Amino acid sequence: xxxxxxxxxxxxxxxxxxxxxxxxxxxxxxxxxxxxxxxxxxxxxxxxxxxxxxxxxxxxxxxxxxxxxxxxxxxxxxxxxxxxxxxxxxxxxxxxxxxxxxxxxxxxxxxxxxxxxxxxxxxxxxxxxxxxxxxxxxxxxxxxxxxxxxxxxxxxxxxxxxxxxxxxxxxxxxxxxxxxxxxxxxxxxx
Amino acid sequence: xxxxxxxxxxxxxxxxxxxxxxxxxxxxxxxxxxxxxxxxxxxxxxxxxxxxxxxxxxxxxxxxxxxxxxxxxxxxxxxxxxxxxxxxxxxxxxxxxxxxxxxxxxxxxxxxxxxxxxxxxxxxx
Numbered sequence: 128x129x130x131x132x133x134x135x136x137x138x139x140x141x142x143x144x145x146x147x148x149x150x151x152x153x154x155x156x157x158x159x160x161x162x163x164x165x166x167x168x169x170x171x172x173x174x175x176x177x178x179x180x181x182x183x184x185x186x187x188x189x190x191x192x193x194x195x196x197x198x199x200x201x202x203x204x205x206x207x208x209x210x211x212x213x214x215x216x217x218x219x220x221x222x223x224x225x226x227x228x229x230x231x232x233x234x235x236x237x238x239x240x241x242x243x244x245x246x247x248x249x250x251x252x253x254x255x256x257x258x259x260x261x262x263x264x265x266x267x268x269x270x271x272x273x274x275x276x277x278x279x280x281x282x283x284x285x286x287x288x289x290x291x292x293x294x295x296x297x298x299x300x301x302x303x304x305x306x307x308x309x310x311x312x313x314x315x316x317x
Numbered sequence: 318x319x320x321x322x323x324x325x326x327x328x329x330x331x332x333x334x335x336x337x338x339x340x341x342x343x344x345x346x347x348x349x350x351x352x353x354x355x356x357x358x359x360x361x362x363x364x365x366x367x368x369x370x371x372x373x374x375x376x377x378x379x380x381x382x383x384x385x386x387x388x389x390x391x392x393x394x395x396x397x398x399x400x401x402x403x404x405x406x407x408x409x410x411x412x413x414x415x416x417x418x419x420x421x422x423x424x425x426x427x428x429x430x431x432x433x434x435x436x437x438x439x440x441x442x
Contacts, residue, residue, distance in 0.1 A: 244351060246417060289354050
């Protein structure tokens, strides 16, 4: 189906309904951000400043960002403000710290002869507004100590926990996701 | 030996030892979900550290190696947790339920959602 100025992929889920209501300027901002991002990736792969490579990259990335404009729902110019850039770098530091911690946690559990695990599945609710933010939170939960995201339905996360301390949703939320959600709320809702 | 080679070699050794621990975890854990837990975390940091080590060693020849290594690291960090989530969800929908040691019924919060989805499927038939 062709809606307005841009071709929209005919996906059957409800996630892409909002694309029909987007104005031209919003579509343009998304297109420009996707194009810039893809150009940065292209430059990182080629690492040369010769005119040939740059022109070929610009044409290829322009076509890709035109075709996939309905699939990128994450990007607005708000994400490039200094405040969210600061919180993004803070988020990266916290994420790396948790990743290293979780690796030592796995090492401790694997190397202990008695295998100290108490597995189970818990659930909790999140306050994050967009699907993209929920995906980031789900990926971070998978890489933090002892937790694995099994499913996300609307606002509810279902988490496999290797050492269950509580089955109460609110306490589980404080234990697992509170630090990440605080920063993500500041990035995605400035 | 140059400084690049020493730093890169140390990073590679750290990465390889974490990959070994991940493999040991996959061998020792009792069911799919715990194996995925050990596998995902250890392989993410292990592969990241190993690839960064290779990038640092090769940086002596040309600086573009480290940029390419960082791009690969970012893609690994994005794709690894998504694949483990897809595997664990698929295993639950194949009715391989997780091992639960305690007798508390609330320990498997996903079961009610799964049973509701199964009922809806049967009603459609």
